[in-house]
Amino acid sequence: MTRHLDAPEVDSVRPLAPQEFEQIRQLAYRTFGLDLKSGKEELVSARLRKLVRGGGFHSFQDYYRSILHDRSGESLLAMIDALATNHTSFLREPDHFQFLRDQVIPELGTRDPIELWSAACSTGEEVWTLAMVLNESLPHRRVRIAASDISNKALSFAQRAVYPVERCHGVSAAWLSRYFAADGRPPMSYRIAPALRAQVSFTRLNLIESYSWPHAFPIIFCRNVMIYFDRPTQERVIAGLSRHLEPGGYLFVGHAESLTRVSHSLEFVRPAVYRKAGKKEARWNK
Ligand SMILES: C[S@@+](CC[C@H](N)C(=O)[O-])C[C@H]1O[C@@H](n2cnc3c(N)ncnc32)[C@H](O)[C@@H]1O
Structure with missing residues (x-):
């Protein structure tokens, strides 16, 4: 059956249950120190949902089990990538x-x-x-x-x-010309x-x-x-x-x-x- 374009996409992943949050919380803590306090359920659900859906799982429990069974460690790395906060900027602090x-x-x-x-x-x-x-x-x-x-x-x-131009706003024009190569005219991105x-x-x-x-x-x-x-x-x-x-x-x-x-x-x-x-x-x- 084809979905009508205006119809909302039905999410086949069941909502994150408290014991599933607890399992993921413990795994994240053990493997990379992340301290997911209670209240972070929505964040975990939002950041992992794509991986759960992408792996064809219908629940966070199935997804969690697949990480434990994956001997290559790739699924764990993908979970870490998804849960870690990468926010940073040039000249921060x-x-x-x-x-x-x-x-x-x-x-x-x-x-x-x-x-x-x-x-x-x-x-x-x-x-x-x-x-x-x-x-x-x-x-x-x-x-x-x-x-x-x-x-x-x-x-x-x-x-x-390579950094899109909007991520280079804090960098002076002198540094941009000395330490970066611009791509595009006007520049769309800069490469170190x-x-x-x-x-x-x-x-x-x-x-x-x-x-x-x-x-x-x-x-x-x-x-x-x-x-x-x-x-x-x-x-x-x-x-x-x-x-x-x-x-x-x-x-x-x-x-x-x-x-x-x-x-x-x-x-x-x-x-x-x-x-x-x-x-x-x-x-x-x-
Ligand atoms: C918010 S960024 C900070 C970046 C930069 N240091 C700054 O202050 O702008 C935090 C980084 O810590 C990394 N990280 C989290 N847990 C880590 C761990 N156990 N070992 C090494 N890096 C970790 C994340 O992947 C992320 O890139």
């Missing part, structure tokens, strides 16, 4: 970049290369902002940025490095220039699992991800980040992510900026 420029970069001494980690980089705007700030301040230094996220979808977007792209390597990394980098970093940005975690998970994540900071190194978190009620070993520098105690290596300016 601009005082962080001002502080980086005015305070942190001068402390870096003559080190070369300069290595940074953007943990939970989402679609890349934070990474490219960091690259542009460093290239502006230290044009002759080698910059290496490790960029990571749990979401493959966000990472491939970041790696492609090859010289900057060559300074960044992307890795899939789950902050709640154990991981290790071959070296520690003088600067780590991990912003606007811990806001989705509960306190024990935040403590675990901060402990992992602290292990990968050099003594004297700086951790930037989101302004909405005060660590006041989280136990950690870092020193408070200013809102949303922390530092690892200890003697700095010789390559820092004292």
